[in-house]
Amino acid sequence: MRSLWKLTCMEMKLFLRDPAAVFFSLGFPLMVMVLFGSMFGNRPIRDLGGKGFVDRMIPGYTAMVIGTTGLVSLATVVSSYREKGVFRRQLATPLRPPVILAAQVLVHFVMTAAGMAILVVIGELVYGLRLQGSLINVLPAFVLSSLSIFGLGFVLASVMATARSAQTSSMVVYFPMMFLSGSVIPMPLPETVQRYAQVLPLTHVVNLLRGLWEGGAWSAHLKEVGFLAGLLVVCVIVSAKTFRWE
Amino acid sequence: MLRETDMDEEKAKRSERNVAVRVERLRKTYNSVVAADDVSFDVHEAEIFGMVGPNGAGKTTTIECIEGLRRPDSGNIRVFDLDPRRDGYALRARIGVQLQQSALQERIKVWEAMELFASFYSRAADWRALLEQLGLTEKRNAAFESLSGGQRQRLFVALALVNDPELVFFDELTTGLDPHARRAMWELVRGIREKGKTVFLTTHFMEEAERLCDRVAIMDRGRIVALDTPENLIRSLGAENRVVFTVEGPFDPQPLCRLPGVTRVETIGERIVVYGRGDMVVVEVVNALASKRIPFRDLRTEQPNLEDVFLTVTGHEMRD
Ligand SMILES: Nc1ncnc2c1ncn2[C@@H]1O[C@H](COP(=O)(O)OP(=O)(O)OP(=O)(O)O)[C@@H](O)[C@H]1O
Ligand SMILES: [Mg+2]
Numbered sequence: 001m002r003s004l005w006k007l008t009c010m011e012m013k014l015f016l017r018d019p020a021a022v023f024f025s026l027g028f029p030l031m032v033m034v035l036f037g038s039m040f041g042n043r044p045i046r047d048l049g050g051k052g053f054v055d056r057m058i059p060g061y062t063a064m065v066i067g068t069t070g071l072v073s074l075a076t077v078v079s080s081y082r083e084k085g086v087f088r089r090q091l092a093t094p095l096r097p098p099v100i101l102a103a104q105v106l107v108h109f110v111m112t113a114a115g116m117a118i119l120v121v122i123g124e125l126v127y128g129l130r131l132q133g134s135l136i137n138v139l140p141a142f143v144l145s146s147l148s149i150f151g152l153g154f155v156l157a158s159v160m161a162t163a164r165s166a167q168t169s170s171m172v173v174y175f176p177m178m179f180l181s182g183s184v185i186p187m188p189l190p191e192t193v194q195r196y197a198q199v200l201p202l203t204h205v206v207n208l209l210r211g212l213w214e215g216g217a218w219s220a221h222l223k224e225v226g227f228l229a230g231l232l233v234v235c236v237i238v239s240a241k242t243f244r245w246e
Numbered sequence: 247m248l249r250e251t252d253m254d255e256e257k258a259k260r261s262e263r264n265v266a267v268r269v270e271r272l273r274k275t276y277n278s279v280v281a282a283d284d285v286s287f288d289v290h291e292a293e294i295f296g297m298v299g300p301n302g303a304g305k306t307t308t309i310e311c312i313e314g315l316r317r318p319d320s321g322n323i324r325v326f327d328l329d330p331r332r333d334g335y336a337l338r339a340r341i342g343v344q345l346q347q348s349a350l351q352e353r354i355k356v357w358e359a360m361e362l363f364a365s366f367y368s369r370a371a372d373w374r375a376l377l378e379q380l381g382l383t384e385k386r387n388a389a390f391e392s393l394s395g396g397q398r399q400r401l402f403v404a405l406a407l408v409n410d411p412e413l414v415f416f417d418e419l420t421t422g423l424d425p426h427a428r429r430a431m432w433e434l435v436r437g438i439r440e441k442g443k444t445v446f447l448t449t450h451f452m453e454e455a456e457r458l459c460d461r462v463a464i465m466d467r468g469r470i471v472a473l474d475t476p477e478n479l480i481r482s483l484g485a486e487n488r489v490v491f492t493v494e495g496p497f498d499p500q501p502l503c504r505l506p507g508v509t510r511v512e513t514i515g516e517r518i519v520v521y522g523r524g525d526m527v528v529v530e531v532v533n534a535l536a537s538k539r540i541p542f543r544d545l546r547t548e549q550p551n552l553e554d555v556f557l558t559v560t561g562h563e564m565r566d
């Protein structure tokens with residue numbers, strides 16, 4: 001346990017020392033929120049059931065944080081540690097392999113949560129968010145969403161041969177998903193695109209978070225929960241079978 | 247002479263001590279490549295055991311099988327009566343490892359790496375003293391990515407010692423080190439042995455193996471082709487000493503050939519090489535030259551060394 005704590009603290013420091021990781025996980029989603037917020041404000045809109053633009057979009061920006069942190073950053077860090085031999089060196093100590101991976105999951109989870117917290121705090125201060133959903137519902141949805149997307153990141157880190165290809169493929173997966181899932185684009189997408197978007201994990205993340213955040217019930221989101229839980233299970237199995245330490 | 251015998255006895259005594267590592271019939275293949283083939287040897291407690299061999303001989307494979315980092319195809323390995331695959335965690339708590347190839351996180355600082363790795367062990371050495379000993383104190387706040395090759399190497403050696411291990415593995419101990427750092431590293435390794443600990447190292451520097459190691463195994467194409475003290479390995483070669491000097495003008499090798507102990511004389515232009523056995527050959531040659539008033543310069547003697555043994559038992563050509 002002490003090793004896990006020490007390793008996690010160290011990896012957290014290293015994450016914060018990487019300007020690109022910090023910017024994309026914490027800064028960029030905030031920038032997008034402030035940018036759109038300054039354009040559209042957060043006045044109540046009748047079509048949105050009395051909620052404002054920022055209220056509507058904040059679950060999407062949260063999904064963005066989950067995507068950049070969990071998919072791009074996690075896949076990049078894990079595959080580059082493997083490629084450079086950082087894992088090799090750690091495995092030559094009494095460290096248990098699950099501890100090494102758990103530290104990465106923890107760090108990325110904490111950073112994702114921090115990214116969401118920043119959005120909520122700034123959103124509240126600047127735009128006065130009106131969100132009816134209770135934390136007790138939103139948090140488990142956030143945890144499930146994060147873990148499923150992390151799972152996807154691990155699969156990419158496992159099946160890609162090099163750090164470079166893992167990073168590239170994570171972006172190839174992430175960026176289209178970011179636009180098509182409705183996480184940043186405020187207007188409804190065309191019908192056909194929406195249908196295709198149903199296969200994208202991030203779409204389900206956005207829908208689940210948005211639904212619960214706006215006060216919806218879990219029973220209305222069984223499809224999303226099922227999809228994300230299934231994805232998590234599949235990803236864990238696939239990474240367990242394909243993950244290599246070197 | 248007396249000192250030599252003393253040293254041999256000392257080494258013989260050491261070799262009677264307990265066995266720290268026992269490798270029996272180790273075999274490891276990668277697809278079609280046989281990296282280790284029927285490898286058997288013991289490493290004794292409190293000795294410096296060296297392994298040398300050409301690139302691709304199987305040294306890293308062997309050492310990493312012993313550390314429990316690679317799975318042998320077959321064979322038996324015991325380290326302090328532990329099985330590296332079954333009791334890997336217990337084993338790795340007691341050993342120190344410097345890998346030939348590995349890295350740390352780019353932005354981790356030297357002191358952070360030391361503190362982090364120390365936290366992985368229940369027993370820990372004073373890592374600040376280790377940094378001092380390895381000349382890294384000034385670099386303690388430097389990020390790993392900013393270290394030079396030799397500084398990284400020294401940091402990895404420090405990390406290998408952070409748990410005050412009973413047995414430490416150095417895979418290419420001094421690769422990338424400048425001559426000062428290399429000498430300092432030898433002192434450090436001897437210091438480890440003086441504390442009763444065991445060192446297993448690989449090296450490409452024959453001088454290092456000869457001067458530092460109590461016993462040396464020569465590995466070639468996945469097999470151990472020789473294993474003994476450096477002195478015995480050299481002696482077993484049965485090679486002659488050489489006296490080399492330069493003369494000006496014509497030179498008649500005949501009188502030198504008749505000297506006691508001299509086996510043959512080679513003339514390469516102005517350079518003369520006298521081959522012979524026994525320690526008196528030099529004296530005989532110098533006396534003969536002086537009495538015949540033959541002017542000579544640049545006289546030196548060359549003893550056969552581990553490099554000769556290496557070249558003889560592994561063949562000369564480069565391969566992989
Ligand atoms: N992970 C691996 N996958 C495939 N082949 C490997 C692997 N590791 C080593 N080999 C092969 O096994 C053989 C022995 O390699 P090894 O690294 O043990 O040699 P070595 O004696 O340490 O060489 P060097 O002096 O160059 O470090 C080589 O032919 C090498 O190509
Ligand atoms: Mg090697």
